[in-house]
Amino acid sequence: MNSATGFLLAAKRCEIHALEQLALTAGLVGGIGRLVHGLQKERGASNIYLASGGTRFAAQRERIIAESAADEAEVRARFARLDTDAGHLAGGARLFSRIAWVLHGLDALAGLRAGIAARTLEAARATEAFSELIGGLLAVVFEAADTASDPAVTRALVALFNFMQGKELAGQERATGAAAFGAGCAEADLQQRLLHLIEAQERCFQVFEGFAERAELLLWRAAQGHAAVAELERLRRVLCTAPAGGMVDANLSDAWFDCCTRRLDEMRGIEDALAVGLQQLCERKIAEAQADLRDHALRVDALRGAPAPLAVFFERAAEADGAAGVLAADGLGPQLGRSVLDMLQAQARRLQSMSDELNAVRGALNERKLIERAKGLLMARRGMTEDQAYKLLRQTAMNQNRRLVEVAEATLALADFLPAGH
Amino acid sequence: MNSATGFLLAAKRCEIHALEQLALTAGLVGGIGRLVHGLQKERGASNIYLASGGTRFAAQRERIIAESAADEAEVRARFARLDTDAGHLAGGARLFSRIAWVLHGLDALAGLRAGIAARTLEAARATEAFSELIGGLLAVVFEAADTASDPAVTRALVALFNFMQGKELAGQERATGAAAFGAGCAEADLQQRLLHLIEAQERCFQVFEGFAERAELLLWRAAQGHAAVAELERLRRVLCTAPAGGMVDANLSDAWFDCCTRRLDEMRGIEDALAVGLQQLCERKIAEAQADLRDHALRVDALRGAPAPLAVFFERAAEADGAAGVLAADGLGPQLGRSVLDMLQAQARRLQSMSDELNAVRGALNERKLIERAKGLLMARRGMTEDQAYKLLRQTAMNQNRRLVEVAEATLALADFLPAGH
Structure with a gap:
């Protein structure tokens, strides 16, 4: 089928194929969100554990590690399901390169955890390691957004990516604050870093608000009114207004960790709603495109053998003139x-x-x-x-x-x- | 092979696949250049034929039509060779949609030619029809440039596309001037149009110059010194400085057509050099990428089973610090x-x-x-x-x-x- 109508249908099939790839990616993004959430929690717990010289959060840390094993397995399985042999994924080179880095990072995770358990790593260094791994996972989401070819899906991915990025900065804030409360001391550079993380979060959520759907925006705005946010603001004040290098109450560790965690869990719920919405959007688009293809195929069948009218050369000019009637008068082609x-x-x-x-x-x-x-x-x-x-x-x-x-x-x-x- | 190294190699295969698609496209673009050249010549001849009431260029027109049959067959064959079934060509939807339109246009070409032979179409209308078809063919080249994922190939495609576009405007200039000389009269709006076509050509060639390689630039600049260009400038002056609605010497038809045609033929030579250069560029890139893949595969084989070192988490930070030595001291991983x-x-x-x-x-x-x-x-x-x-x-x-x-x-x-x- 090398005719005009053959290519018309082939163009439609390309759209459907691209949407099916996006649906796969949407599933992957959902899995990445869950794994990132677990790693964020582990980072926070590891910080308190290390900063407190191993006296706090040892059990919580073990439990969090156990909980995220299933999410890691799921992400690995979703990576494996991607069609790496054919080599024809749009933007595949960059996506696969990011995934390669993430897998290398996941392979090194056991070593990182052993180092933390044995307390041979500093808290700051452990935070850096987790943040790198999470950054790599978010980069996979970014590549997915960057290569999507449907504008509605791209919008949804951009909203989701910025939300995940904002949540990650909130996670880094939890870890940074946890290190300070864990050590019972707020250094000046830590305070600076905290202020930066708060500001950077806000920028991400602004972009998210610019691209999110109305229902998702309402969820997010409702979350801003919750008690955990007010408690967080109080503890942020404690940390940021302490005299530089001054003591902070180490007993606030739990309160800080809990209220940050409640906020992150709430974000995780919204993130999940975004991921589900993305998946549904992909499925709806695929169904629409398939219906279009069926409709086009029927019409093409009915038109088989119809001659190509000269109108093909003048239609665009006629549109520009706003003079659609001219052609019929010319009798240039059958209906x-x-x-x-x-x-x-x-x-x-x-x-x-x-x-x-x-x-x-x-x-x-x-x-x-x-x-x-x-x-x-x-x-x-x-x-x-x-x-x-x-x-x-x-x-x-x-x-x-x-x-x-x-x-x-x-x-x-x-x-x-x-x-x-x- | 779902490991980090598996995805590393898969990313490389994606690059190779994309380059192979580009090589196919480069061949297609070369074929389109030849067909467009024939259609441009036919448009010019048809204009003189129609404007002169069928007294001039009847035989030339028939010969030109006969000559372009092979180029049309080649373009159709190259379209047919594209893999439309799999639906996974990057940017395939837009490319295929453009091709569908071109095929519909090519199907209508016989009707257009019959209308011209029977002189049931005006010269301006015939010009419009050819220009639409040529515009459609150039749009295919534009889509190819728009979806290419290798920057060097994209640069070459952008240079080639702008050159083809400039040549097409030169072809429209030939047809417009041919209509004027054929009718023996230069109307004011025709003069305006001519000036616009001259200016628009120059813009295209400026972009071409910004993206072309040195050797191609030298070819183009050498062509500017040829005799046909000086003769063209003289005839342009005759047309554009005639009093509005005034007579021009109809006997200059042949001189106009010949010198425009010599210039277009020269452009066609340069265009062909650009297309060949593009093809060679693609082949060189494919060979490089395949050599890379073999090299990577050998190194991956040698490294099978090597543990993932913690360095993965700190390498980027170390780079930013410019402190590459720190890691070795940490002893974080084997070489x-x-x-x-x-x-x-x-x-x-x-x-x-x-x-x-x-x-x-x-x-x-x-x-x-x-x-x-x-x-x-x-x-x-x-x-x-x-x-x-x-x-x-x-x-x-x-x-x-x-x-x-x-x-x-x-x-x-x-x-x-x-x-x-x-």
């Missing part, structure tokens, strides 16, 4: 032939508007990438902390009255001029 | 394990830099898309000609001291406020 043309034009218009919408959503995603990478560059080349790098970019943008993303682009363009090391 | 990590990191870095480069090249492509669509919107909603639409956008950009693409974006964003019809 039958026009139907193929109608289908072709409807498909082209739909694909065009999907592509436009997709470009707009990806724009938001790319901006995030650029800002993250400019930050990373400043950290590596100028020896800044993440927070300092972000503040420098933001201040430059304000001074020059430019958008943050423009400053990030300019920074990356000047990469070669920034000295290596510091 | 063997680090090798997998090295491969993973090298792959991630390479894919990241490819993705960055690709985004930059696509930026140029997207700008072109946005400007074209803003123009189309103004034509449809405000009843402007292409030239008027372009000038309005450019004037607005100058007045507001903004980039043309920003004005195009703003225009599209305001689409809902522009009245339909006029």
